[in-house]
Amino acid sequence: MPIRTASARWSGNLTEGSGTIKTGKGGYEGNYSFKSRFEEGEGTNPEELIGAAHAGCFSMAFSKGLADAGFTPTSVETTAKVHLDKGDAGFGVTRIDLETVGDVPGIDEGTFQKIAEGAKENCPISRLLSPGAEITLSAKLA
Incomplete structure (x- = not known):
């Protein structure tokens, strides 16, 4: 690789x-x-880039999980909200909220949620970040 x-x-x-x-x-x-x-200044920041990486990784992992289960997604759109908070040890990423919407013909809600949760647990970026940050998931069918 x-x-x-x-x-x-x-x-x-x-x-x-x-x-x-x-x-x-x-x-x-x-x-x-x-x-x-x-603050709210112009430009990007490391946390946004982590969010972009996580959203991209999750979307790919979710798409693969859906396809492996026999459901080809039309689209998967994910937003990652990265929380940077100040604690006793200084600033740190404490939580990432993944919000995804999948357009997946023929899938039922339970299967959709199960595959989404598996993608959240197993995408490489989630595995990297989960020891230090809580990762939440809101998954909706389009």
Whole structure:
């Protein structure tokens, strides 16, 4: 399997500085700052990128689980809400809320929920993040 890379560059101090984040193959490049991370400033932040990775990974795992069970999804759309909270040890990602909507012809609600839960538990990004953050799931049929 290939090794995936990303990079970041930061200039200046924490509160007044700024930086850029980019993926190794040039698929994404964005600015980030203290304000985009801890306030409502323009740009991205590491937590949004974690959310994007988790939403993408879950959607692929869910699509595979559905197909393996004989249900080819028309679409799976997932949003990941990443909670960055301050605790005794400092800031940390404490919870990620996955919200997904699947357009899956012919599937019943119980099977849909079971496969969604399996994808939440087993996608590689969930397995990476779950020891340190609670992961919740809201799965709805379109």
